[in-house]
Amino acid sequence: MHLDLNNGWQFIDHYDQAFLSSFPSSAQTIDIPHTHKILPINYFSEKDYQFVSMYQKLFDLKDLKDNKRYFIVFEGLMLQADIYINNHFVGHFVSGYLPFEVEVTHFLQALDNRLVVICDASEDKKIPPFGGAVDYLSYGGIYREVHLEERESFFFKEILVSAGMDGHVEIKHQLDNSKNLALKVYYEIYQDDKRLAVFETDNFVIPNPHLWTPEEPYFYKLRAVIQFKDQLIINDMRFAFRTVMFTSQGFFLNGKYRKLIGLNRHQSFPYIGYAATKSLQEFDADYLKYHLGLNVVRCSHYPPSRHFLNRCDDIGLLVIDEVPGWQFVGEDYSWQEQYLDFLHRMIVFDYNHPSVVLHSIRINESNDYHELYLKANHLAHELDSSRPTTGVRNFIHSELLEDVYAFNDFSHDGTNKGLLHPRKVLPFLKKNKPYIVTENNGHMFPTKSFDDENHRLEQAKRHLQVLDSAYRHKSIDAFLSWCYADYQTHQNFGSGDHICYHGVVDIFRNDKMAADVYRSQLVNEPVLSVLSSMNIGEYPEALLPPAMVLTNAEFVRVYKNDELIGDFYPDKKHFSHLPHPPVVIKSYISSELDQDKRFTTRDQKTLKNILNYAGTHGANRLSIIHQLKMAFLMTKYHLKHADLVDLWNKYVSNWGSDKVIYRFVGYRDNAPIISKEYGPSLSFHIALTPSKTELKVDSTYDMVLVRVELLDQFNNRVSYAFNSLHIKTSNNIILLSLKADGLVGGATSIIIRNANGKKGVGYLQVEIPYYGSQKIEFEIK
Numbered sequence: 001m002h003l004d005l006n007n008g009w010q011f012i013d014h015y016d017q018a019f020l021s022s023f024p025s026s027a028q029t030i031d032i033p034h035t036h037k038i039l040p041i042n043y044f045s046e047k048d049y050q051f052v053s054m055y056q057k058l059f060d061l062k063d064l065k066d067n068k069r070y071f072i073v074f075e076g077l078m079l080q081a082d083i084y085i086n087n088h089f090v091g092h093f094v095s096g097y098l099p100f101e102v103e104v105t106h107f108l109q110a111l112d113n114r115l116v117v118i119c120d121a122s123e124d125k126k127i128p129p130f131g132g133a134v135d136y137l138s139y140g141g142i143y144r145e146v147h148l149e150e151r152e153s154f155f156f157k158e159i160l161v162s163a164g165m166d167g168h169v170e171i172k173h174q175l176d177n178s179k180n181l182a183l184k185v186y187y188e189i190y191q192d193d194k195r196l197a198v199f200e201t202d203n204f205v206i207p208n209p210h211l212w213t214p215e216e217p218y219f220y221k222l223r224a225v226i227q228f229k230d231q232l233i234i235n236d237m238r239f240a241f242r243t244v245m246f247t248s249q250g251f252f253l254n255g256k257y258r259k260l261i262g263l264n265r266h267q268s269f270p271y272i273g274y275a276a277t278k279s280l281q282e283f284d285a286d287y288l289k290y291h292l293g294l295n296v297v298r299c300s301h302y303p304p305s306r307h308f309l310n311r312c313d314d315i316g317l318l319v320i321d322e323v324p325g326w327q328f329v330g331e332d333y334s335w336q337e338q339y340l341d342f343l344h345r346m347i348v349f350d351y352n353h354p355s356v357v358l359h360s361i362r363i364n365e366s367n368d369y370h371e372l373y374l375k376a377n378h379l380a381h382e383l384d385s386s387r388p389t390t391g392v393r394n395f396i397h398s399e400l401l402e403d404v405y406a407f408n409d410f411s412h413d414g415t416n417k418g419l420l421h422p423r424k425v426l427p428f429l430k431k432n433k434p435y436i437v438t439e440n441n442g443h444m445f446p447t448k449s450f451d452d453e454n455h456r457l458e459q460a461k462r463h464l465q466v467l468d469s470a471y472r473h474k475s476i477d478a479f480l481s482w483c484y485a486d487y488q489t490h491q492n493f494g495s496g497d498h499i500c501y502h503g504v505v506d507i508f509r510n511d512k513m514a515a516d517v518y519r520s521q522l523v524n525e526p527v528l529s530v531l532s533s534m535n536i537g538e539y540p541e542a543l544l545p546p547a548m549v550l551t552n553a554e555f556v557r558v559y560k561n562d563e564l565i566g567d568f569y570p571d572k573k574h575f576s577h578l579p580h581p582p583v584v585i586k587s588y589i590s591s592e593l594d595q596d597k598r599f600t601t602r603d604q605k606t607l608k609n610i611l612n613y614a615g616t617h618g619a620n621r622l623s624i625i626h627q628l629k630m631a632f633l634m635t636k637y638h639l640k641h642a643d644l645v646d647l648w649n650k651y652v653s654n655w656g657s658d659k660v661i662y663r664f665v666g667y668r669d670n671a672p673i674i675s676k677e678y679g680p681s682l683s684f685h686i687a688l689t690p691s692k693t694e695l696k697v698d699s700t701y702d703m704v705l706v707r708v709e710l711l712d713q714f715n716n717r718v719s720y721a722f723n724s725l726h727i728k729t730s731n732n733i734i735l736l737s738l739k740a741d742g743l744v745g746g747a748t749s750i751i752i753r754n755a756n757g758k759k760g761v762g763y764l765q766v767e768i769p770y771y772g773s774q775k776i777e778f779e780i781k
Contacts, residue, residue, distance in 0.1 A: 001150035006700035033275035036141035042497035076144030132328030139273030162386035212240035214316030240354035246434035260478035262296035281307035293522025312355035325363030362391030408439035418469025442482030450745030471577035508749035526674035553666025563590035681712035732758035
């Protein structure tokens with residue numbers, strides 16, 4: 001029996017001992033997941049959420065049985081809690097980022113059970129990641145689901161399954177058998193609901209297994225059975241056959257070489273902090289794989305929700321999971337024991353997820369601690385011999401105790417080639433060890449979605465450069481940039497507003513230019529992103545510099561007011577290792593000049609080159625050669641200064657034109673596959689893009705993230721819009737964002753949830769004064 005305990009809690013935002021006996025009528029009714037303090041996007045104090053709160057859940061258990069055992073499972077609360085059931089104290093527990101359970105068998109009753117949780121979100125210096133500075137927020141509350149489980153007097157405490165590409169299956173199980181009964185354990189293996197075999201041993205072989213791959217994440221079912229006389233206890237779970245290998249020559253999955261390209265992810269969302277339901281966890285996994293095209297994600301710097309890992313399993317997104325921590329290692333015994341406990345729990349938590357390919361077991365960016373990390377590495381291998389270990393450091397020649405050397409390479413400053421050569425980073429005696437780059441960029445060039453165009457372009461260029469460098473070195477098994485999305489942080493970090501603007505998408509999950517760096521390399525669908533608005537007023541001296549186009553097309557054909565400018569090809573000279581180097585548009589003079597009969601064909605070309613250089617670099621920066629050639633043309637064709645001004649206005653600045661529209665067309669196999677237009681933004685419309693249009697109650701309420709954008713007539717986001725929003729919802733939709741917020745750089749996202757017990761059709765309506773409104777409907781089941 002499984003009883004969800006997520007709906008209808010009472011919440012008080014402070015502690016009072018009197019509330020252990022009875023909650024006041026002023027207590028707020030909430031549902032789990034819950035963040036105990038809604039924060040604005042920026043400009044707040046992290047102390048705002050670091051307090052002790054109290055939760056109460058009243059429930060009946062009419063089918064309570066005397067011969068059963070009962071456990072309450074908390075999937076995650078921040079940071080630690082005292083648990084009471086029916087006025088009995090049943091324990092103090094540290095959760096943070098990992099689940100825990102408490103047995104309540106002897107305290108339950110059929111009716112009117114009262115569960116009280118005292119939840120302490122303070123940053124305890126004896127518990128990782130705390131003790132020093134931490135570059136992310138931990139928020140507070142019971143932010144993952146809670147349920148009650150009914151079990152027999154004997155049951156499986158753990159069932160850990162590893163299955164390799166050779167078909168060998170190894171099962172580690174642990175029983176709770178306090179009565180020392182004569183129990184028999186056996187396993188049934190199912191493929192597509194067909195039973196293949198039955199085994200009474202923990203080691204066996206399935207011939208020619210269907211392997212799990214990112215392209216086809218295939219699963220088998222394991223039925224683990226405990227038999228006591230005629231009684232059967234059945235546990236069903238899925239597992240997959242796959243083998244991972246990190247080597248000095250690259251990463252191999254099932255014996256096949258793969259270059260791992262990914263990003264680091266923080267699990268926080270705007271407003272709700274960590275309290276994201278299953279659908280938003282899945283949204284992030286899907287966005288990483290399907291939108292950005294990545295094949296690996298690092299869970300920095302703590303274990304994620306099971307919903308996130310389950311979705312990574314389902315879609316074939318590989319995962320590097322990491323023990324909680326950030327730079328600091330406590331010297332006292334209790335801190336280190338808690339770290340080792342977290343490590344143990346993380347590995348067990350990860351074990352049956354085929355997407356998890358690497359355990360990051362040392363504290364992110366910490367110094368070398370030989371004895372502690374020797375113990376941690378031994379523990380990890382003892383618990384899970386099927387996965388290698390790593391530990392992330394940010395200094396070269398660190399002691400390597402793990403299987404894979406992980407390094408945060410922040411050497412790129414925008415002027416050098418990109419990444420350090422692995423040989424410069426690895427200790428001398430470890431030259432042939434597997435090597436991965438776990439972070440780069442990020443804080444080296446913070447970029448806001450509303451920064452000026454040159455700033456956003458520079459971030460994209462830096463990601464291009466390090467990605468090209470990663471492809472250059474086959475010995476870099478995995479390359480992960482910092483980071484996926486902007487995130488809220490402590491006062492020591494960020495831009496002074498409690499946000500680190502390090503992401504390739506913003507905190508609302510809206511793309512910056514850098515996001516298209518990855519999309520253009522890794523997704524199959526046509527991609528064409530022009531990293532310029534083509535507005536001369538955006539640039540100094542009203543000059544339009546060469547435009548960079550990120551695309552997976554073979555070449556780009558460019559038009560200006562339907563006049564052909566020319567065909568442009570990937571820049572393989574500067575980005576020779578990328579699958580799809582960017583295309584640089586260096587000329588904006590259309591073929592219209594070729595029709596100017598005043599000039600010979602040769603002189604048309606000369607004049608075009610001079611005008612184009614002046615338009616992209618400035619007329620006062622013409623070289624002596626340019627000046628001499630122009631003087632020759634002026635003499636030859638009796639041109640006056642006014643004639644040069646006319647030529648400039650017509651072919652370069654376009655002064656006096658009604659409008660200038662640039663069209664970029666990507667071609668593959670000499671056929672157009674994608675097209676984008678840019679020009680003056682003269683008309684506007686609101687676009688609402690939901691993560692899904694169905695809210696479905698599962699174990700708890702459901703969430704949807706709705707992207708809100710103000711677009712021009714070319715469907716391009718207007719990057720400097722900060723308009724306020726007027727938001728309306730139906731009575732079966734609850735708004736989780738703040739009504740007072742508005743667009744940030746032309747876009748934002750709104751998070752909604754369903755109201756309990758109210759099914760049917762709901763709606764969200766967004767109005768932007770002057771620009772109208774849009775409405776979107778949701779089916780609530």
